[in-house]
Amino acid sequence: MILARMQPTTTWYLLLAAAVFAIGAVGLLVRRNPLVMFMCVELMLNAVNLTFVALARRLNDINGQTVVFFVLVVAAAEVVVGLGIVVAILRRKPGATADDIAMLKG
Amino acid sequence: MEAFVFIVAAAMVLAGAIGVVVRRHPVHCALSLILTLFGVAVLFIAQDAQFLAVVQVIVYAGAIVVLFLFVIMLLGVDKVESLRIEPLKIQRPLAAVVGVGLLVLTGGAVLRSGTKTAPVVDSVVKDQPNVNQLARSIFGVNVFAFELTSVLLVVAVVGTMLLTRRPGRGGSVRVSTVSAVPGVSDGDSR
Amino acid sequence: MADLVWLIPALPLAGFVVIMLIGRRLGEPRAGWLATAMCGAAFVVTAGVFLDLLSKSGDQRHVTKTLFDWVPSGTLKVGLGFLADPLSITMALFVTGIGTLIHLYAIGYMHGDPKFSKFFIYLNMFVFSMLLLVLGSNMVVTFLGWEGVGACSYFLISFWHTRGEAPPAGKKAFVTNRVGDFGFMLAMFLAFQKIGSLDYSVINAHAATIGTATATAIAMLVFLGAVGKSAQFPLYLWLPDAMAGPTPVSALIHAATMVTSGVYLTTRLAPLLHAAPNAGKTIAIVGAVTALFAATIAVAQNDIKRVLAYSTVSQLGYMFLAVGSGAYVAAVFHMVTHAFFKALLFLGSGSVIHGMHEEQDMRRMGLLRKFMPITAGTFIIGWLAIAGIPPFAGFWSKDEVLLGAFTAFGGLGKVLWFVGFFTALLTAYYMTRQVIMVFFGENNWNRQLDVTAGHIGAGHDVAADHGADHGDASSAAPTGVHGLFGSAEAHVHAAPHESGWLMLTPLVVLAGLSFVGGAINLPFTGSTKLLQRWLEPVVGEAERQVTVGSGTKIVLAVLTAVACAIAIGAAFAVYQLKRAKPVEPAILAHGWYYDEGVSAFMGGPGRLGFEAIALLDAKGVDGAVNGTASAVRGLGTALRRLQSGFVRNYAVGIGLGAVAMMAWFVIRGLS
Numbered sequence: 001m002i003l004a005r006m007q008p009t010t011t012w013y014l015l016l017a018a019a020v021f022a023i024g025a026v027g028l029l030v031r032r033n034p035l036v037m038f039m040c041v042e043l044m045l046n047a048v049n050l051t052f053v054a055l056a057r058r059l060n061d062i063n064g065q066t067v068v069f070f071v072l073v074v075a076a077a078e079v080v081v082g083l084g085i086v087v088a089i090l091r092r093k094p095g096a097t098a099d100d101i102a103m104l105k106g
Numbered sequence: 107m108e109a110f111v112f113i114v115a116a117a118m119v120l121a122g123a124i125g126v127v128v129r130r131h132p133v134h135c136a137l138s139l140i141l142t143l144f145g146v147a148v149l150f151i152a153q154d155a156q157f158l159a160v161v162q163v164i165v166y167a168g169a170i171v172v173l174f175l176f177v178i179m180l181l182g183v184d185k186v187e188s189l190r191i192e193p194l195k196i197q198r199p200l201a202a203v204v205g206v207g208l209l210v211l212t213g214g215a216v217l218r219s220g221t222k223t224a225p226v227v228d229s230v231v232k233d234q235p236n237v238n239q240l241a242r243s244i245f246g247v248n249v250f251a252f253e254l255t256s257v258l259l260v261v262a263v264v265g266t267m268l269l270t271r272r273p274g275r276g277g278s279v280r281v282s283t284v285s286a287v288p289g290v291s292d293g294d295s296r
Numbered sequence: 297m298a299d300l301v302w303l304i305p306a307l308p309l310a311g312f313v314v315i316m317l318i319g320r321r322l323g324e325p326r327a328g329w330l331a332t333a334m335c336g337a338a339f340v341v342t343a344g345v346f347l348d349l350l351s352k353s354g355d356q357r358h359v360t361k362t363l364f365d366w367v368p369s370g371t372l373k374v375g376l377g378f379l380a381d382p383l384s385i386t387m388a389l390f391v392t393g394i395g396t397l398i399h400l401y402a403i404g405y406m407h408g409d410p411k412f413s414k415f416f417i418y419l420n421m422f423v424f425s426m427l428l429l430v431l432g433s434n435m436v437v438t439f440l441g442w443e444g445v446g447a448c449s450y451f452l453i454s455f456w457h458t459r460g461e462a463p464p465a466g467k468k469a470f471v472t473n474r475v476g477d478f479g480f481m482l483a484m485f486l487a488f489q490k491i492g493s494l495d496y497s498v499i500n501a502h503a504a505t506i507g508t509a510t511a512t513a514i515a516m517l518v519f520l521g522a523v524g525k526s527a528q529f530p531l532y533l534w535l536p537d538a539m540a541g542p543t544p545v546s547a548l549i550h551a552a553t554m555v556t557s558g559v560y561l562t563t564r565l566a567p568l569l570h571a572a573p574n575a576g577k578t579i580a581i582v583g584a585v586t587a588l589f590a591a592t593i594a595v596a597q598n599d600i601k602r603v604l605a606y607s608t609v610s611q612l613g614y615m616f617l618a619v620g621s622g623a624y625v626a627a628v629f630h631m632v633t634h635a636f637f638k639a640l641l642f643l644g645s646g647s648v649i650h651g652m653h654e655e656q657d658m659r660r661m662g663l664l665r666k667f668m669p670i671t672a673g674t675f676i677i678g679w680l681a682i683a684g685i686p687p688f689a690g691f692w693s694k695d696e697v698l699l700g701a702f703t704a705f706g707g708l709g710k711v712l713w714f715v716g717f718f719t720a721l722l723t724a725y726y727m728t729r730q731v732i733m734v735f736f737g738e739n740n741w742n743r744q745l746d747v748t749a750g751h752i753g754a755g756h757d758v759a760a761d762h763g764a765d766h767g768d769a770s771s772a773a774p775t776g777v778h779g780l781f782g783s784a785e786a787h788v789h790a791a792p793h794e795s796g797w798l799m800l801t802p803l804v805v806l807a808g809l810s811f812v813g814g815a816i817n818l819p820f821t822g823s824t825k826l827l828q829r830w831l832e833p834v835v836g837e838a839e840r841q842v843t844v845g846s847g848t849k850i851v852l853a854v855l856t857a858v859a860c861a862i863a864i865g866a867a868f869a870v871y872q873l874k875r876a877k878p879v880e881p882a883i884l885a886h887g888w889y890y891d892e893g894v895s896a897f898m899g900g901p902g903r904l905g906f907e908a909i910a911l912l913d914a915k916g917v918d919g920a921v922n923g924t925a926s927a928v929r930g931l932g933t934a935l936r937r938l939q940s941g942f943v944r945n946y947a948v949g950i951g952l953g954a955v956a957m958m959a960w961f962v963i964r965g966l967s
Binding site: 006007008011012013014015016018019020021022023024025026027029030032033035036038039041042043046050051053054056057061063065066068069070072073074075076077078079080081083084085086087088091093099103 | 108109113116119120123124126127132135136140142143146148149150152153154155157158161162165166169170173174178180181182189192193194198199200201202204205206207208211212213216217236239242243244247248251252255258259261262263265266267269270271
Binding site for chain 1: 939940941942943944947953
């Protein structure tokens with residue numbers, strides 16, 4: 001198979017990550033359910049992780065993977081806090097979507 | 107061989123990503139997210155980041171998505187969202203612009219950059235196992251950041267506990283963020 | 297001693313402040329004496345500075361004393377500086393000298409006036425301003441004085457503000473002066489721009505190097521200021537109306553001092569005029585035209601003060617004729633002699649008005665020489681002086697002026713000379729007419745008058761009380777109620793009486809000066825031309841040398857004197873002997889309808905112009921300002937839609953911003 005003889009270059013990984021990032025961004029802007037929006041954020045973070053790892057491999061530097069490690073930790077913390085906020089809001093107003101918080105209208 | 111792995115994993119990732127965005131039921135979105143995470147984990151292994159792959163599966167797929175599912179089920183946010191309507195008319199076109207822009211620009215930048223032609227070097231961390239190198243980096247050079255992240259985790263947990271405390275129980279701590287929600291009466295907070 | 301030049305204006309200023317603070321308590325007449333003393337002290341200091349300058353040699357006579365740095369702003373350095381040099385001290389001498397005499401006179405004249413001390417406040421303030429004007433070492437100090445005398449003129453003209461005609465006259469004076477001041481200010485700006493300094497010494501030093509166009513521009517702008525302040529055509533119309541003020545005011549301000557500031561300023565800038573021959577020509581022509589114009593009007597006036605007012609305008613025209621012809625010494629000479637005899641004439645007329653119980657119309661006077669002998673005698677001396685009869689002062693100075701005009705500008709000079717000559721005839725004529733109508737002729741005191749003929753005396757001081765100023769026994773009968781302007785009924789007056797010593801002393805002193813005043817610049821030999829030698833360091837080469845032979849000079853002088861004598865004879869024949877009909881056409885009585893013309897223009901086309909500008913201001917300027925505000929508000933309203941309140945919109949904004957930034961980096965990297 002031709003495919004077997006091709007080597008996936010760093011570029012492939014980077015492009016894939018770019019695609020996932022873009023999908024995540026669009027999803028964040030389009031969906032209204034707060035939890036789904038959060039998941040899209042996670043998508044974007046994953047894309048970034050993938051980029052870091054690919055480049056760490058390419059540049060032969062372990063620090064790229066270190067960064068991913070920390071990103072993972074922070075993402076976890078962020079999810080905790082974010083979901084806490086979502087819970088707090090949704091408990092008061094069940095069925096709220098992102099559009100319902102519009103007090104900053106100028 | 108590696109190409110085959112890449113293609114399969116990439117398919118998983120993309121399928122999951124698109125699933126997150128287009129599925130109407132939040133639980134389906136969560137499951138798609140899991141698919142993406144697994145795909146990313148496979149890609150991590152293919153790039154000699156074994157430790158991270160494992161951590162990804164355990165933490166991300168195993169904890170974070172589970173957390174999502176918990177919240178979905180606890181709060182009954184499982185109402186199916188109608189994707190057909192969009193109250194803010196300008197949102198979709200602009201979102202399309204953002205998406206396409208990001209993709210094109212990032213992709214273009216990547217393609218123009220110099221790492222493209224070189225095949226993936228096979229020898230990233232051949233001298234030592236991946237875990238050792240990672241450990242050396244985290245606990246050596248970046249130990250300060252490591253300690254800070256531990257603080258971060260504690261703060262996050264404590265903060266969330268405060269955020270989600272039901273008011274009226276053990277003191278009347280009002281959460282400031284909630285007051286941003288219009289039309290909320292305090293009637294149910296007794 | 298010359299260093300004390302700053303003290304000269306400081307003394308009247310002190311008088312002004314003191315009387316302002318405690319004048320009412322000082323009351324009459326102490327406030328008046330204080331003011332007179334201050335003015336007299338200033339005269340003494342001036343005399344001292346004068347003697348000090350005399351003791352120096354010619355080019356040393358030039359002391360500048362700067363009190364402090366007034367405007368240290370960038371390249372413009374203006375200090376409050378005083379300059380003691382021949383020209384300024386000459387002016388200061390007669391300003392303070394005649395000023396003191398008039399202060400003394402005013403104590404008597406304003407006796408019984410309820411605003412007695414206020415009058416002296418203004419008088420001292422006026423003397424202070426005038427001294428600033430003449431002693432200033434740069435244009436800004438002069439301008440300060442210039443504006444000050446304008447303001448004081450306004451205050452003093454409208455002093456009796458309850459009378460109908462005084463406030464408008466004051467306003468007219470102020471506004472007309474303002475038109476001229478605009479020229480002065482532009483001259484200052486231009487001088488600063490081209491020369492970089494406003495000091496007279498610097499300006500005059502640079503006069504030759506700034507080019508004819510600039511010099512002409514500055515000179516003409518300065519002359520514009522002079523036209524306003526010194527009542528030349530076309531801005532003379534405030535001076536006749538200014539006669540609504542008390543007579544000491546007319547004597548001081550409108551005869552001797554303020555109106556001469558224009559002559560002073562142009563003489564001070566003589567090197568500049570020397571570098572601008574066209575300006576000189578224009579000034580001479582305007583002066584000559586004004587002289588003739590005003591003299592023709594004076595022939596037909598019936599108010600004793602208005603004749604003298606038009607006469608002042610005419611004589612000022614002579615001074616500008618001299619300035620324009622480059623005969624600065626003649627101008628200053630005539631200024632000095634004119635100050636003497638015009639002040640004398642005005643004060644004399646004041647004495648007459650007082651003695652006639654506030655009557656000002658000459659047609660109701662007559663035969664006063666029998667009742668007011670000293671006034672008559674001094675007035676006659678003044679008359680002879682102004683008519684140009686030798687050996688009185690006016691003859692010598694008028695002759696110098698005419699000689700200066702004759703020898704200037706080639707053919708034009710001869711024409712100007714003729715205009716001046718004819719004006720001299722008219723001057724002799726109308727002054728003789730005045731003297732005859734007032735002091736000779738018949739007793740017309742109770743004459744009925746046709747109210748439409750000419751101007752009747754400007755107002756009567758209803759509150760006048762003829763108490764203490766009469767040394768002799770006066771009639772005890774109260775003055776009848778005087779009708780205001782327009783009343784034609786006969787007044788039964790008590791006989792007119794001579795004025796008291798307070799008013800007569802200045803008259804006598806001024807008469808003496810009018811008699812001998814010519815001695816300061818007799819034209820016979822170089823050594824008798826005292827004034828010319830004295831002023832030489834100031835006007836220097838700007839003064840044109842007269843190159844005609846002495847034969848021509850004598851012929852011209854004799855011609856003028858004889859012609860004036862004939863004119864006197866003619867007036868005598870018309871008015872005393874009644875051998876011919878008086879020529880007083882209505883057009884002259886109304887001043888060639890110039891005043892009416894100006895009012896019509898200002899009321900008609902002028903008003904349209906003002907309203908157009910006001911409209912431009914409202915629509916254009918205000919419109920621009922308000923328009924900017926509305927535009928900003930509109931922009932804000934439009935931009936407000938960005939703040940929808942929806943988080944997702946904000947997120948999209950962030951996304952778009954990120955895309956834009958990335959695009960910029962990528963494109964930058966590409967190129």
